[in-house]
């Protein structure tokens with residue numbers, strides 16, 4: 001068990017100048033667990049100005065005693081090391097930021113202000129300093145607050161989520177008193193900024209056991225506060241096709257997406273894909289069972305709200321919302337024609353198709369009653385790969401608005417109408433995508449009235465689809 005050379009040499013520079021210095025925090029924790037650390041922290045009795053003098057390549061851009069030094073390492077976890085002066089923290093009137101920090105002279109006091117025992121172990125070349133028995137908790141796989149858990153969560157509400165996130169990443173349990181305090185202080189999470197909540201959620205979702213994390217959020221009451229839309233699914237039963245509640249199904253889908261190492265946005269789409277179900281649940285006497293008509297549309301609108309609130313990027317928000325919107329696509333071997341596959345691809349977009357298949361796989365596995373879906377999905381993938389070779393958008397037609405002008409037509413909305421009508425034909429039969437054929441058809445179409453044209457182009461323009469979506473959103477007031 002040795003510190004990485006970059007950390008060792010930083011410690012040596014401080015030691016040679018007469019200061020005490022130790023590796024500390026998540027770096028030490030992960031090293032002791034034989035895991036690869038994400039970043040490294042050093043704690044020292046040197047003051048920020050003294051640290052800066054010893055490390056010419058460094059910057060100090062905060063009021064909390066943390067100097068960041070730059071190393072020559074290629075390893076992203078070691079390119080920067082954070083060196084922080086021993087400090088204590090006083091007063092947290094906003095439940096988030098210490099009103100005051102004070103530099104202190106001994107290591108134990110610095111360790112005492114840290115959140116969890118497993119994060120409060122200091123290590124240099126020879127010594128382990130572990131006043132809160134963090135090593136015992138590493139062995140026992142426990143996340144335990146340093147000192148009095150209630151006080152620690154009352155000071156800083158972010159620690160509530162850090163407890164859940166760490167337990168999830170490490171696959172540890174939260175020690176019972178600490179867990180009780182998380183539950184008691186959960187309401188304070190609303191004092192934490194959406195960005196910080198988001199960053200912890202991202203780490204949780206990217207971990208290997210996100211289902212565990214979601215259950216911890218649920219048990220502690222944090223879920224209802226940070227993801228109320230997901231919490232709506234708790235205890236909401238489905239119908240005879242499902243064995244899990246809506247919530248269980250969402251988090252199990254997320255878990256499969258993690259198990260299969262799918263990318264982050266697919267994981268989050270899996271978590272959110274059925275959040276529209278509680279609001280759309282209706283009993284249908286004819287089939288004597290519940291239905292969730294339009295839950296994909298309602299759910300995509302809810303997902304958009306969640307992601308905007310948590311300040312995800314526009315691109316991430318759009319991608320995930322789109323996946324939730326289209327997760328219900330119908331596919332049946334033998335029933336879906338090649339033209340059907342092209343229309344599906346037109347609706348979903350080539351760039352999203354792979355993700356949508358991944359979402360479907362995770363969702364099927366997460367239903368607990370997987371049908372013979374894998375074969376169907378492989379078949380669909382094959383069909384779609386073929387379809388992707390064919391034109392599915394107006395841009396891919398062999399004629400453009402310019403050609404219509406050359407036919408003596410006047411530019412205007414009619415161009416869109418004609419091109420969509422032509423695309424509808426080409427989606428049906430790609431052989432028709434030749435300049436000759438399309439020009440001939442354009443001449444025939446140019447005198448049609450707008451309503452007729454619209455009808456012909458409907459499949460391609462997806463107007464019907466969009467209108468239906470708007471109506472449904474209005475109806476469910478989302």
Ligand code: ATP
Pocket residue numbers: 024025026027038039041113114115116119120156158159162
């Ligand atoms: P990660 O593996 O995500 O880097 P980490 O535990 O190292 O997790 P950092 O944010 O890098 O988290 O913080 C480094 C150390 O600083 C922690 O291990 C802990 O000792 C201390 N720390 C961080 N945030 C808090 C907090 N909110 N309250 C108390 N101590 C904290």
Ligand code: MG
Pocket residue numbers: 025026027038039040
């Ligand atoms: Mg860290």
